[in-house]
Amino acid sequence: MTGSWASSVDAHLDWVPGGGRRGLAEAVRKAIRDGRWRAGVVVPSTRALAHDLGVARGTVTRVYADLAAEGYLVTSQGAPTRVADGGGELLVEPARIPVVGAPRWTLEPGRPDPSLFPREQWLAATKRVVQRAPHEVFDYGDPAGSAVLRETLAVYLGRSRGVRADPRRIVVCAGFTHAITVLGRVLVDLGLSSMAFEDPSYARFRDLAAGAGQRVVGVPVDGDGVRVSELDSPAVVVTPAHHFPLGVTLAPARRTALVRSGAVVVEDDYDGEFRFDRQRVGALQALAPEQVVYAGTASKTLAPSLRLAWLVLPGRLVEPVVAAVESSGARPPTVDQLVLAELISSGAYDRHVRRSRVEYRSRRDRLVAALPAGLPVSGISAGLHLVVPLSLDAEASLASVAGRHSLRVEALSPLWMDQERRRGGVVVGYGASSKAAFAGALEALLAVLRELTG
Amino acid sequence: MTGSWASSVDAHLDWVPGGGRRGLAEAVRKAIRDGRWRAGVVVPSTRALAHDLGVARGTVTRVYADLAAEGYLVTSQGAPTRVADGGGELLVEPARIPVVGAPRWTLEPGRPDPSLFPREQWLAATKRVVQRAPHEVFDYGDPAGSAVLRETLAVYLGRSRGVRADPRRIVVCAGFTHAITVLGRVLVDLGLSSMAFEDPSYARFRDLAAGAGQRVVGVPVDGDGVRVSELDSPAVVVTPAHHFPLGVTLAPARRTALVRSGAVVVEDDYDGEFRFDRQRVGALQALAPEQVVYAGTASKTLAPSLRLAWLVLPGRLVEPVVAAVESSGARPPTVDQLVLAELISSGAYDRHVRRSRVEYRSRRDRLVAALPAGLPVSGISAGLHLVVPLSLDAEASLASVAGRHSLRVEALSPLWMDQERRRGGVVVGYGASSKAAFAGALEALLAVLRELTG
Numbered sequence: 001m002t003g004s005w006a007s008s009v010d011a012h013l014d015w016v017p018g019g020g021r022r023g024l025a026e027a028v029r030k031a032i033r034d035g036r037w038r039a040g041v042v043v044p045s046t047r048a049l050a051h052d053l054g055v056a057r058g059t060v061t062r063v064y065a066d067l068a069a070e071g072y073l074v075t076s077q078g079a080p081t082r083v084a085d086g087g088g089e090l091l092v093e094p095a096r097i098p099v100v101g102a103p104r105w106t107l108e109p110g111r112p113d114p115s116l117f118p119r120e121q122w123l124a125a126t127k128r129v130v131q132r133a134p135h136e137v138f139d140y141g142d143p144a145g146s147a148v149l150r151e152t153l154a155v156y157l158g159r160s161r162g163v164r165a166d167p168r169r170i171v172v173c174a175g176f177t178h179a180i181t182v183l184g185r186v187l188v189d190l191g192l193s194s195m196a197f198e199d200p201s202y203a204r205f206r207d208l209a210a211g212a213g214q215r216v217v218g219v220p221v222d223g224d225g226v227r228v229s230e231l232d233s234p235a236v237v238v239t240p241a242h243h244f245p246l247g248v249t250l251a252p253a254r255r256t257a258l259v260r261s262g263a264v265v266v267e268d269d270y271d272g273e274f275r276f277d278r279q280r281v282g283a284l285q286a287l288a289p290e291q292v293v294y295a296g297t298a299s300k301t302l303a304p305s306l307r308l309a310w311l312v313l314p315g316r317l318v319e320p321v322v323a324a325v326e327s328s329g330a331r332p333p334t335v336d337q338l339v340l341a342e343l344i345s346s347g348a349y350d351r352h353v354r355r356s357r358v359e360y361r362s363r364r365d366r367l368v369a370a371l372p373a374g375l376p377v378s379g380i381s382a383g384l385h386l387v388v389p390l391s392l393d394a395e396a397s398l399a400s401v402a403g404r405h406s407l408r409v410e411a412l413s414p415l416w417m418d419q420e421r422r423r424g425g426v427v428v429g430y431g432a433s434s435k436a437a438f439a440g441a442l443e444a445l446l447a448v449l450r451e452l453t454g
Numbered sequence: 455m456t457g458s459w460a461s462s463v464d465a466h467l468d469w470v471p472g473g474g475r476r477g478l479a480e481a482v483r484k485a486i487r488d489g490r491w492r493a494g495v496v497v498p499s500t501r502a503l504a505h506d507l508g509v510a511r512g513t514v515t516r517v518y519a520d521l522a523a524e525g526y527l528v529t530s531q532g533a534p535t536r537v538a539d540g541g542g543e544l545l546v547e548p549a550r551i552p553v554v555g556a557p558r559w560t561l562e563p564g565r566p567d568p569s570l571f572p573r574e575q576w577l578a579a580t581k582r583v584v585q586r587a588p589h590e591v592f593d594y595g596d597p598a599g600s601a602v603l604r605e606t607l608a609v610y611l612g613r614s615r616g617v618r619a620d621p622r623r624i625v626v627c628a629g630f631t632h633a634i635t636v637l638g639r640v641l642v643d644l645g646l647s648s649m650a651f652e653d654p655s656y657a658r659f660r661d662l663a664a665g666a667g668q669r670v671v672g673v674p675v676d677g678d679g680v681r682v683s684e685l686d687s688p689a690v691v692v693t694p695a696h697h698f699p700l701g702v703t704l705a706p707a708r709r710t711a712l713v714r715s716g717a718v719v720v721e722d723d724y725d726g727e728f729r730f731d732r733q734r735v736g737a738l739q740a741l742a743p744e745q746v747v748y749a750g751t752a753s754k755t756l757a758p759s760l761r762l763a764w765l766v767l768p769g770r771l772v773e774p775v776v777a778a779v780e781s782s783g784a785r786p787p788t789v790d791q792l793v794l795a796e797l798i799s800s801g802a803y804d805r806h807v808r809r810s811r812v813e814y815r816s817r818r819d820r821l822v823a824a825l826p827a828g829l830p831v832s833g834i835s836a837g838l839h840l841v842v843p844l845s846l847d848a849e850a851s852l853a854s855v856a857g858r859h860s861l862r863v864e865a866l867s868p869l870w871m872d873q874e875r876r877r878g879g880v881v882v883g884y885g886a887s888s889k890a891a892f893a894g895a896l897e898a899l900l901a902v903l904r905e906l907t908g
Contacts, residue, residue, distance in 0.1 A: 006812060009804040010727065012616040012736045036612035036740075042801070048808075052734075095608065095620045097601040114592035123584050130577050135888060138568035138757035147551040154549065158490035162466040166549045174628060177783035211781040273464065280506075282466045286490075303592035305788035327665040329631035330784030334759035347496070350463040354502075358460055434589060 008048030011037065017054065024055070025063045032072050032083055042080045043073065104406035105441035109245065109385040109429030110202070110270075110300075116359065116435070117303050118343075118352045125342040129335060137334050143326045144318075145172025145310070146337040153310055156344050157296065161272055162282030164289045165312045171321050174332045175307040176268065176297045180205050180237070182324040183266060183293065184212025186317065187235050189324075192264065196233035198226045200415035200422070202244055205237065205268075218417035225250030228257040235264040241272045241281045245387055245415055245427045247379020249281055259288035264314075266293045271300045273353045276361040276381040290314045298340060300384060300431070301353050308332055308340055360384060363430040363438055370442055375449065384431030387412055394452040395424035401451050407444040408432075462502030465491065471508065478509065479517045486526050486537055496534045497527065558860035559895035563699065563839040563883030564656070564724075566754050570813065570889070572797075572806045576756075579796040583789060591788050597780045598772075599626025599764070600791040607764055610798050611750065615726055616736030618743045619766045625775050628786045629761040630722065630751045634659050634691070636778045637720060637747065638666025640771065641689050643778075646718065650687035652680045654869035654876070656698055659691065659722075672871035679704030682711040689718040695726045695735045699841055699869055699881045701833020703735055713742035718768075720747045725754045727807045730815040730835040744768045752794060754838060754885070755807050762786055762794055814838060817884040817892055824896055829903065838885030841866055848906040849878035855905050861898040862886075 015027040050057040150167040157163035173179040199218030240250035285294035297309040379386040412425030469481040504511040604621040611617035627633040653672030694704035739748035751763035833840040866879030
């Protein structure tokens, strides 16, 4: 019963039983002419198609032979029968998705080196998870996220980032983008419909918050981080450990003032793992777990394409956030969550983070050493990016000059909301490039800077 | 440089340089007392912590020895030092996520058997993808979905479901729940803010559409499927191949009328792969690709926890839907998308679907044969569920009686929007149970039905 026909392929035919050999042949011709059976595709075995349609196997064999003679199909001894390449009268070329050419070099901020992704460790963890997981793992899961991952994160975040993390207060999201959208909605529903962002900050997150119904306002950032005294919103998103893009750390007095401001503080700890000096800054959340939403992600430590992030929430926000994740209709796959948990609890995640830190620190050092003395970089010794200041005039030519050098970088000034305050510069992401291409990317950057400031 | 310290673990300490041995010891005690360094957790190696903090290794060694003497840490020759179990004065028990007990048997509709998940094939495909994928796969990807998956789906959906699928019109979503939320928003933005659903239908999808800003209305369903003549909305969500929950197929005249109604038709082909007789119904979309949004998912064929679904869109909806996916902040991980593409193009997906079909058909046959003759089931020979009719009075006791038999099933009448039309019954999902437990679940169902109708 589960013999060879079960190992064939499914094929839909517009076919009326009783049409006989001629009707069947015409249905197959039509599927090929319409492009639904594409050139090169294996057709069902004669046995399977006969079984599926309830006709004699000989009928299918003869139809296939006729269509091969007509050039629709290609049969050869010992190989599966396929749809011919351009054999039919009106074969439809399968449509392709156009490939967009990328610049040769990239120093885009906010991206880790995809060539550092720990493929073997990810595979090994996937193998352990998929072979050992109970069947329930493949059923619908907990909308708050896998309990195993949340318990693992609670321990990890406490140990490595000083977060006061109770697994019952952790919610796993499909990336920080998903998290900020969900939080934006929840706060609107709670009557908190204005959300402050550091000015400058990453524009996409502001757009997502606005899309979620928030009125987005800016709070200026100076050398001590966000100016808490100018905060006048019931919620604020901050990057206290390492400001994006300016790279400053929130000063101790400001940390205290921020958590006492009464606002719901969303702590975007996007690259908290990548601090290269010894002044590790613990999570702000530990100061006031009922006031601060801690947000972390695997996008910088592993890969953005994993779409995995986590929130550690004040008690009162847990239920609304889980409900908002449910009504977003989206959440990360359970197996991926378990693979991350396995990587963390086996120690492979820490080892990967520490190895990556060595690589990124070395790139930062090379970058700082290579920059001309007249261009003082800003940003503490942390993260995956730094800022090279430029005049606004020079910055205006950045896109075209960088394009000529086939280099992808980001301009600084568009990250400001307040046009009066904006400053020119290049946000240089030294993570994005692969290890092998970093020297070339650095050369391209220096050439671009020479042209802009020469 | 990347020696043994790079393979240690990260640990955050509230520690001020210059505090010496005493200051460091107090910082570690505090991390343990606060529960941030949890019982049983491996602490950083002395070499790594010394390197991270910029102190002499001997200092860390002595601090660890002191804390072991105090009972905070456990050291043993040749094994890593760990935080002691209850050794500190005020050790915090790590919080756990409470486990909710599940009923012993399940015949919940809308779920495939998680024990059928093709673990080995999934792993093999993951291995091929993770070992061979270009580095870009780990970077941010295309918000419409992986080009490889979309091109693979275009061929697959054409061949197996008769869909007219151009890969440029396919958008990959994080499950059908995500897709319906995104579509709901897009249609509201286009001024189409009333969405009809079949009555009865799956309540969760209606809730998601309402959450996306749609006014949700019902259209009655009879033996020929949804009554197109009563449709009065600019958009409608239908299950034409196999109505959920009633199991009818949309009659040919109604198919034609529906695509000519002018409404945007969302074709939820949730279980189109599981048709057990020979009257395969192709996708409605092929009749009018500019009018119908075809929606498919891996939730029934593989596993709902994968959160993978796809839309084949009319040309004018492609850009708005991609933009709405972006502003949802969520999308499926790229590797998972490539694994699905690999399963489809290697033929493993078809083989799995065909094997599953044999299993589900056999369960359906066993179920129908076991039901008392007085209880005529409804629903064609397809899918993962059927309906056993009950009086509304009998249905009212379903939850409590099923609970007593430790059986999870779903009542029929709550699926209606129009209270006047609702009919009683049990929606029996014969997919949800594992193969081994199916006989027991069936026994429990028969016992429940005897009590309710006896």
